[in-house]
Every structure is written in C-alpha cells, then in structure tokens.
Amino acid sequence: MVLKVKHPVREEPNVQHMLERMPKSVADSFNDEQLSHLNTALAGRRWGNHKVDVRGTVSFLRSRYYFVLLAGKDKRDLSRTERRIGRIAMAVTVATFFSVSLLFGLVLLYILKSWLGINLFEGFSLGLWDWLKGKG
Numbered sequence: 001m002v003l004k005v006k007h008p009v010r011e012e013p014n015v016q017h018m019l020e021r022m023p024k025s026v027a028d029s030f031n032d033e034q035l036s037h038l039n040t041a042l043a044g045r046r047w048g049n050h051k052v053d054v055r056g057t058v059s060f061l062r063s064r065y066y067f068v069l070l071a072g073k074d075k076r077d078l079s080r081t082e083r084r085i086g087r088i089a090m091a092v093t094v095a096t097f098f099s100v101s102l103l104f105g106l107v108l109l110y111i112l113k114s115w116l117g118i119n120l121f122e123g124f125s126l127g128l129w130d131w132l133k134g135k136g
Contacts, residue, residue, distance in 0.1 A: 009035045018042070 009015055009032050018038065019027040030038070052071035057064050078086065107128070113120070114129030 008032065009039060012039055014042075015039050 010019070015035050015038070019030075019035075050070045050072035052069060054069040055067070057066045059065075110126065111129060111132065114125075119125075
C-alpha cells in the first residue's frame, strides 16, 4: 500500500508568495484549511494534464510571440447559455453528419444503378457514371 505524502499548504509557492505580501501577524492568523481554500480560489488553479498541450514561440519582425493550445475534457460547470449553445452546436453537428451521409449514400446508389445499366428516366442522366468511366 502506497501512501501519498501531502505537502503542507504553507510550502506551496503561491501561498508563500501571498503570505509574504501581508503583515506577519495577519499571515500567521490563517490555518491550513483557510490557506488551502485561498490557494484554490485565488492562485492555486491546477490545470492538470491535457490531451493536447502545444506551446511554443515564434519570432516575427524583431519580436517574439508565444502561443499556447490546450484541449481536454471540460470539467467546469456550464452556465445556462453555454449549455444551450452546446446543445445547438450538437444538433447542427448531428444534422450535418446525417445530411452528408444521406447525400453520400444517394450518390453511391446512383453510381450502382448506373453501373447496372438501370435507367429510371429515359434520355436523362446526371453524367456521373460517364464521368467516372472516363477517369478510368
């Protein structure tokens, strides 16, 4: 059995920095639980590991710029507006997927019909089969 040793909250760099900026009597008045909550609320945000974590710098016109791209599972509580936008985005994504799938399926069926030599309307063709035969 492995036990994790937890570092005292007063040794956290963010907490130390915060305590250094206040009078000693005030800094000494905080207990560990209070400091832990202050650390979480103000400065101790733990970003954790992300599935995508790309960081870098780019030099452009004698200046350097940095970029950060982070992506991962969102664990935050969403507002009503964010949930609504998420549902709308999901509905649009699903509708687009089904529309593209339906269109692709109809094109495949049309090519199969043309390959079998079946004419639904005499003298009418979209020309897709002739175009595909000409490519080969």
